[in-house]
Amino acid sequence: MGFVGDGGMNTGRTWEAINMAVIYKLPYIIVVDNNQYAVETFVDRVTGGKDIAKRAAGFGLPSYTINGQNVLEVHQYVSEARERALKGEGPTFINALTYRYYGHNVGEKGQYRTQDEIADWRQNRDPIDGFSSHLISEGVITADAFEAMKADVTKEIDEAVAFAESSPEPDPASIMVDVDSGLLGVSK
Numbered sequence: 001m002g003f004v005g006d007g008g009m010n011t012g013r014t015w016e017a018i019n020m021a022v023i024y025k026l027p028y029i030i031v032v033d034n035n036q037y038a039v040e041t042f043v044d045r046v047t048g049g050k051d052i053a054k055r056a057a058g059f060g061l062p063s064y065t066i067n068g069q070n071v072l073e074v075h076q077y078v079s080e081a082r083e084r085a086l087k088g089e090g091p092t093f094i095n096a097l098t099y100r101y102y103g104h105n106v107g108e109k110g111q112y113r114t115q116d117e118i119a120d121w122r123q124n125r126d127p128i129d130g131f132s133s134h135l136i137s138e139g140v141i142t143a144d145a146f147e148a149m150k151a152d153v154t155k156e157i158d159e160a161v162a163f164a165e166s167s168p169e170p171d172p173a174s175i176m177v178d179v180d181s182g183l184l185g186v187s188k
């Protein structure tokens with residue numbers, strides 16, 4: 001599987017790679033993490049033809065636009081793509097519509113979209129809320145069990161952050177471990 005942002009959808013190398021995958025019938029699934037913004041640029045403003053699954057279809061591979069906020073829908077499309085790949089039927093393109101709650105980076109001012117837009121996605125289309133509501137309504141888990149699971153995961157994350165923050169800074173030389181210094185043109 002290869003993942004690309006909506007930002008990568010208007011770059012030539014993405015489409016060159018997709019073309020190669022098609023002509024060699026590679027067992028490959030390309031997923032667009034289409035969160036509508038490339039840093040601060042709204043995808044529709046920079047995408048000719050708007051519909052990138054249609055664009056992908058022009059390269060001759062099954063291409064879908066799906067609700068990337070829906071866990072089961074993502075699972076279904078990726079499973080089918082996997083089957084096709086394993087049968088030797090070549091690559092599949094999945095444009096998964098999603099949303100980024102936070103900035104592309106910590107320094108951005110966030111003036112390119114409204115707080116209302118972010119709140120709307122969080123409140124009405126959150127993938128974890130959607131999937132947990134589904135599991136609860138289907139009787140797979142209880143609301144209490146879900147809350148307990150959430151508390152466990154939150155604790156695990158908090159502990160990992162505390163561990164990272166209390167750990168010593170890494171030795172700068174360690175970034176060269178397992179890196180081929182010849183490729184970088186530097187010596188160890």
Ligand SMILES: Cc1ncc(C[n+]2csc(CCOP(=O)(O)OP(=O)(O)O)c2C)c(N)n1
Pocket residue numbers: 004005006007008035037038039040100104
């Ligand atoms: C090869 C290359 N070209 C340009 C950039 C500059 N750049 C950094 S992020 C970005 C856009 C990324 O958009 P997307 O993949 O949608 O990520 P998101 O903002 O949603 O996190 C660009 C053009 C880069 N890092 N590398």
Ligand SMILES: [Mg+2]
Pocket residue numbers: 005006007033034035036037038039
């Ligand atoms: Mg993006």
